[in-house]
Amino acid sequence: MRASRNNSSAYVWQPGQGPDASALERLRERAPMPGQPMGEAWFMGDERHMFTTLMHEDPQQWPRSELSSALYELSSGPVAFGPMREWNLWFPYLLPRALELVGRFRANAFEDRRLYSMLVTATFVHCPDPEQVSPGLRRDLLDTLGRAMLAPSHWSACGLAGDAFCSPVQRLPGVHPGDSLYPADAFSASCTLIAKYLQPELIGDWLTSALAIDDPYWRAGWVAWLAGAAPMLLDGAYPDALPLKDEHSIVWEGSHLLQAPSALVVPGLAPASFLGSGSRHALVSALRKQLNRERLQRWDARLAEAGAQRSDFDYFVLEYRNAARFVLGRYRLD
Structure with missing residues (x-):
């Protein structure tokens, strides 16, 4: 088996640098x-229903409905009934192969958001403690699942493609006739994945690279994610x-399965936190x-400029401004 990339080397996000092929091969x-x-x-x-169609060696032959159901079962099952060997075997098998399906057909952005989000949820369920994951595997997860949003097919010289599965710009029926700033689903799941598994000493450089990506909608998504993620980043809350319904919602497919472990309240003992204290402090x-x-x-002005010719864009800018105001106060950035 080929050696994995140095687990302690710098980790950055750069458009066009999607999942690492060598890391994907190691996962397979x-x-x-x-x-x-x-x-x-x-x-x-x-x-008992058995997912026999997933025994096909070509993942492109897997029915999407069967794959989605299987990922939900191997994520919800351990939470409710405890670990089972078959789920422990099937999760690492499905992960790299299902990830290669994300973004393959651009018309399936909705299904890709669900599939990617469920892969992240399954990872959290089966690898709940980053410190218990081998360094090589931990880095391979970051270099594959953690880089899916940066794949070249989702970016152009103008920035993040509007139909990318991870776009924080979405049409939400019943909310507003125009575009909404909605970083839930894949965008949120991806940011949360890095915040949990990246070593605290590498978080600063990753954040620098993520905020430096020159796309006004991407940056708006980040501000909205920070607003919604405040309970996790500041208070240690579990997903x-x-x-579910909030101005700054960042829930993703299956995130409701990620619950704080039940335990007796012990005086003087800090409650469990989804993100490690070192990671939260570093971020x-x-x-x-x-x-x-x-x-x-500055980001506000650039966003307003980018959307000046778009109809019904005032609502999107208002959502950004509300999120920015919340982030300034909640994180004490001034």
Whole structure:
């Protein structure tokens, strides 16, 4: 097996640098196809559905509905019933192969958002403690699943493609007739993945690179994500505590499954946190060094300029300004 990239080397986000091919190959090599099909976690009666269609060696032949159902089952099953060997075998097998399906067909942005988000949820369920993940595997997850948003097919000289599965610009029926600033789903899942698995000492450079990407809609998405992620980043909340319907919602497919472990309250013992204290401190500390009112105002002007010719764009700018105002106060950036 080829050696993985140095786990402690700098980690940055750069458009065009998507999932690393060598890291994907290592993930595939670590997990050959299990000998038996995976079964569902939730069923009534004597007959348990088995995901036999996923035994096909070509992932493009997997029915999307079967793949989505299997990912939900191997994520919700361990939460409700504890680990099972078949789920532990099928998760690492499906991960790299399903990831290669994301973004393959641009018309499936909605399905890709769901698929990617469920892959992130499954990773959190099966690898809940980053410190217990081997350094090589941890870096390979960051270099593959963590870079899906940066794949060349989602970017152009103008910035993030409008139909990219990870775009924070979405049409939300029943909310507003125009575009909404909505970093939930894939965008949020991806940012949360890095915040959890990247070593604290590398978070500052990653944040610098992410905020330096010169795209007004991407930056607006980041500000909205920071607003919605405040309970996780500042208070240590678990994703299941994030509000589903909120001005700054950042929930993603399956995030409700990620719950704080049940435990007796012990006086003097800090409650469990989804993101490690070192990671939270590093991210917030870096944020306070890099983001301030002046920079947010520059982004505001650039966003308004970019959308000047678009109809119904005032609502989008208003959402950005509300998020920016919230972030300034909640993170004490001034």
